Amino acid sequence: MEATGRRRAPLWLRAVHSDHVAGWTLAGPAIFMMALFSIYPVIWSVILSFQRKNLLSGESQWIGWENYEALTKDPIFKTALWNSAKYTALFVPLSIIAGIFVAVAVNRKLRLMAFYRLAVFVTLAISTISTAIMFLWLTEPTYGIINAFLHALHLPEQQFLADTNEALYVIVAMTVWGWLGFVVIIYLAALQGIPQELIEAAQIDGASRWGIFRNVTLPLLGPATFFLVVWLTINALQLFDEIYLTTKGGPLYSTTVIVYYMFVQAFQNFAAGYGAAMAYVLFALILVISIIEFVVGKRLVHYSA
């Protein structure tokens, strides 16, 4: 698109109008910010993980693999890994099952449907902190309404978040509640992408409702399910807000998950290097699990109808 035919523009003018200058001018500010706040920190984090560094004073010392070695011997980190695994193993399947079921239920034309959908979708707009505060009150051991229900049903009252055996399950319940709107939206979009002809063809062939759901709908939801399993797993391994607000990792470390322990080490004990090493272990974990999910998903999920 340069001027031809006419007198050639001076070199500096052509340089100013070149695509290189235009591209870097347009994208430059964004690239600079990305370099500063995304790429540089990723590299610095690697270096940090080989250092003993105080977050506030900045004193640092190169210690090689010591942080990683210390992690393998840290009993609290082991507990945190185990708790994160347990939480993820509960949160992801429960969200998926509830999500499919609810999405199928709200994917029809009924009176009150706008209300039903709103009841699910509204959780999108509620912050993790607000959710945690609501559930703290629901599960309050002395005056909480859930214990009142249990009492009315002549069931034993529970300590919930104050009980080492129950706290993690309460966290699972509140996060499944909080994520349901998101999961249902993804499934609803997938359900609405299923061509009606396929369902009708199955009906003509005399398939039962359950048969259609099992053999037509469910396989066609495969890609959505695959996406959700990967995405929910990644987010489950990064659980933090709800833990910080409700249990602070307790009681007796029963809800100490990876990111919470990393926060404690890096920002309360100021062990920046140790925290960075933990962050990289988390990254490796997420990477490995995602790769496994991709390999398994490739076998199970079919992308064409």
Added chain:
Amino acid sequence: MTKPIALEPPAVVRATAPHRRRWLPFDRWHLFLFPFALVMLFPMLWMLVTSIETISEARRFPPVMIPEGIHWQNYPNALKRGAFGTYFLNTFFVTMTVVVGNLVFCSLAGYAFARVKFFGREVVFMLMLATLMIPYQVTIIPEFLIVKWLGTHISPQIGIDSLGALIVPGIVQVFGIFLLRQFFRTLPVELEEAARIDGASRLGVLFKIVLPLSLPALATLAALTFLWTWNDFLWPLIAIMSPEHYTIQLGLMNFQTAHTTSWTLLMAANVMSMIPLLIVFLAAQKYFIQSVATSGLKG
């Protein structure tokens, strides 16, 4: 998903399908959906009820389901003990700046990555995409150190414990650049070329042709950035110390710590903290849901 083979429209489906006997005056799905909707809404309903009870009503077992009167005073009392007005203004300022910043910077960069062939484009783009796979926790410790450095060496306005600390690291997101670039590439390039031949500048093409055609993508970016920034907790928790710079989420957390057993005040505060976002959500529900459905990301 590829398009399936089109089938002949079935002419007789309805007639052959067995007619189900109606044993209820309404659809059977209501039997599941109605209780389910109540369960979903219950935490919020219970919060509302508690927020208008007196403290003695809230401290009774079994709980008082319907309070004797509406005890509005919890709301002004909560406002007196926590500076929620300040928190709200802080959050609003931070969120708006971050949303506008992302719209501007991601549009410019997204357009460059989509349409301008500049030196190093592919390498930079791949590098940026790679950072999308890295969990936020990996970058958060260096991010703290960088912001601390900016505060001592550049300006305290963007250092630790400033509102700038909440704005600057989030003002451009890789996700936004990627989203807009992908969208820009779906637009017909002929339109832009025609305008260029007519003498329009690159910025002119971007603002007069590309962006007006990209409103759905811009709305998605704005909606998701809004949700993320408004509800963010970990970064403000780390970067902010003084109450005058608290966001709503931080203020709420702090209020909870200070008034653990004042459930009525806490619920009133929680209701107030939710209202702004709920209003935005209800007003633009379609956009939020569409954004989540198309991008596959949650707030």
